[in-house]
Amino acid sequence: MVETCGVGMDANGTVRWGILATGGIAERFATDLRTLDGAEVVAVASRTEASAKGFADRFGIPRAYGEWAGLLADGDVDVVYVATPHHAHRAAAGLALEAGKAVLCEKALTLNAREAAELVALARGRGLFLMEAMWMYCNPLIRRIAELVRDGAVGEVRTVQADFGLAGPFDAGHRLRDPAVGGGALLDLGVYPVSFAHLLLGEPAAVHAHARLSPEGVDLNTGMLLGWDSGASALLSCSLEADTPMTASVTGTAGRIDVPRGFFFPERFTLHRAGREPEEFVSAEDPHSLRHEAAEVTRCLRAGATESPLVPLDGSLAVMRTRRPGPARRRRRPSPGRSARLGPGP
Structure with missing residues (x-):
């Protein structure tokens, strides 16, 4: 409430x-x-x-x-x-x-x-x-995607795919590789694919993930498979070692939405539905701007609200339960460069 x-x-x-x-x-x-x-x-x-x-x-x-x-x-x-x-x-x-x-x-x-x-x-x-x-949630086109999915434009969602990766390389002294300041691909980049899936499907019932760790113990490359009781699944990834497509897609029983490179601040997206011509949605505003999140805060404060319906606190908590940085902190640290399992953390 x-x-x-x-x-x-x-x-x-x-x-x-x-x-x-x-x-x-x-x-x-x-x-x-x-x-x-x-x-x-x-x-x-x-x-x-x-x-x-x-x-x-x-x-x-x-x-x-x-x-x-x-x-x-x-x-x-x-x-x-x-x-x-x-x-x-x-x-x-x-x-x-x-x-x-x-x-x-x-x-x-x-x-x-x-x-x-x-x-x-x-x-x-x-x-x-x-x-x-989470400026992505306040982006007008992301909000439109969520609205279309909510209204059944693609039918019942079956799969979500999203990725965010940078080629680097980032040296050991870079903040993205420093565990003391919350380094790693998951917190900085993976938050976007995970949050995108949460926006459309809510908190998952199952989380499976695999990561390659740096010698410092932060994740350099992480792949995630999330599952929901509805039967929907999300295949997500993030990387500090590879320039991934940075795209997203939502596929349902009646259609698909494709979001091109830079899915977390989209300039456009395309809705595909059987028997219809593809529909393209184009941003009328600067999609890179942080003004949308600032405008939402301003709107909420003027209304006297303590939480935003666009970026609800329960949603932020659910995302934090799904992603867990620094997997080796709770288990014996694997040898540098080897893989380690990730899962939802406290």
Whole structure:
């Protein structure tokens, strides 16, 4: 159930943002937020004052803090965008919620399902807005795909296929290979195929997966087979070693939807149905923009909602139960370069 609460926006109804962290995704968000009416970045924080001030200067942000506490104590900040690396999501989002701020937290929401459940319980217990920054769910064409599937355009779904892989190579010092910051293909890339399948079919009844691990113990290449009681299945993959097609398809008893390269921010997709000409759907907006997720947060806060129906917290928890980074942490670590089994984790 989506509950409501009050949000302390300014007199004009402008939602005032604070950005926590100053990396590449924070820069993209700040850039795209400029295109959204009724939203303003009023503060930024980093672990160093120089980084915060440099970011503030680039984007015309009035206040910069060299530590998180300053931003979280800023009375003009309505909502905090957590743009830190994965390993800091639980701490940063938790502190923001404890400070009474609404939160948009980058995906993956946390490192594991236990941490995600803690954040959700904290937000719900305090009546505060929390949303995972799964921008794919807010994309207009992805929303259209979900609507078509829900309305039976392809009949009963039988298979979902999706992949996301980068060729690399990424050296051992890269964040994507660093287990201390939540490295690995699954958390960074695999979250998209897994979330795509969840969007269309919900939480699976069975999860089978296989991964090739790096010497550091993070997954470099992971294949997943998910199953549902309906008989539907999803074949998904992610990789830090191979430039995969990055496409997706949904096949049902009455048709198929094909999404071309870049399925998680599609510019177009095609609906195939027996006895009909293929129907192509084309985006009327920039599909790469993060403004859609920011617009959803703005809409929710203005309505006094504490959860988004587009990116529901129960859905984020279900995805976290399905994916499990760092498989070797719970079992004896295999030799570098050898395969290890993955499964749903806590």
